[in-house]
Amino acid sequence: MRWLKLEGAVNVRDLGGIPTEDGAATAPGRLLRSDNLQDLSSGDVSYLLGTVRLSTVVDLRTKAELHAEGPGPLTRVERVVHEHHSLLPEHAWNAAAEALLVRRRKEVERYRGDPACAHYLGYLEERPDSVVGALRAVTRSHGAALVHCAAGKDRTGVVVAFALSVAGARRDEIVRDYAATGERIAAILERLRGSVTYAKDIDRVPLDKHVPRAETMAEFLDHIDKCYGGVPDWLGEHGFTDDELDALHRKLRG
Template identity: 75%
Template sequence: MRNWDTGVVLWIDLEGAVNIRDVGGIPTEDGTTTAPGRLLRADNLQDLSPADVSYLLDTVGLSTVVDLRTKTEVHAEGPAPLTRVGRVSHEHHSLLPEGTWDPAAEALLVRHRQEAERYPDDPACAHYLCYVTERPDSIVGALRAINRAPGAALVHCAAGKDRTGVVVAFALSVAGARRAEIVRDYAATGERISAILARLRSSATYAEDVDKVPEHRHTPRAETMAEFLDQLDRRFGGVPGWLVDNGFGEDEIGALRRKLRTEP
């Protein structure tokens, strides 16, 4: 899927999704690679064609879809083609709060403002830190779904860049991927940002918000993911420390590491 000598990502080209790739083949710190066919990342799956579905099922071996969107998004977009396939299990783990007017909303907004004030030039990093403090249950649930998948697992949100980027960064960190390659995989979504935004504009769910900021503000920056991972190191002892603190045990970390790696 990748030519790591040149840093080029080769995409899975489908008719109904524009930001989908296998995260296998990524070099690890100890000289091996992540295993292909275990974990995919993608944008919204609403527009998959029959040929796309057949490819994911028969060629990729997809067994599990992990949807990081809110229930509001899922309801607004309606059933996706893969939800009609009985042999594919679907798990929903929103990284955003589901209710705007719950009793904790005011405190949540205060914490979001505090994070944003720390990163006035990088609001994405602030959002990502809120994911880990406000929805640890969903990050842990998503990783458990990947762990349980009998075939390939696919993680997606709307654009496949922010929420998906955080969960995949956690998974790749557990697999022992080199930090620079985790950052590179995250930033690779920028190669497709125009196509991603075009898809979002075609959806009544997302169209209104897309052009509230210029395109470059939507584009993932390598510096954002590097700073996010550094903050996890400083605040929580890194991804493994955060996972253990949030109930994802050492045995689960070991199982996920083995699942995502190509062992020598």
């Protein structure tokens, strides 16, 4: 795992070097994943701009989260393109308890075996435009693209899994990358507890429920295969063209 050590983020890794089905590997310096970027130090920013050559940030949080957290340091860098593609409906973030209960019931009906998998399938049903938009932003990036949400686990995990699938990464390696966030979960939760936006929700959930399970991503991708014919077919049904698939594949393979 190509972890990047930053002062202001704890779940950052370069998705280069992931083995592909044809015996090659994804290229380094093309796609990164991260938890939120609110606390980056000046040294972190210099490293991302100079060494990583970051050119695009894809933020998967809701507008409510962006407003509550305020602009991060990279938003002040003009040469970095920032794109916002929320994977949650805007009303979902601050929904009332009754609305949340209805939402959870719908998720159980969608996929009974795994609540997290059901949640991820909800992204595809409710915000397919954001999934496609995020991948287009990665494809267009002339340098490294970084995808993030709050923890860099769920929303980021889905978009990254789609990108790696297009790149031809081995399924077990996509699952392995998703589960790797578990290595940093204690540090991630500690960061989120320090934010008024997220702190109130962290300890309502048992610690083990925060840890990403490899089985969740495996089931999620299997469900996409079964119901949609695979990631490329799902993307095609939602307007991501064959030319865009080829361009994203080339971007991530080098």
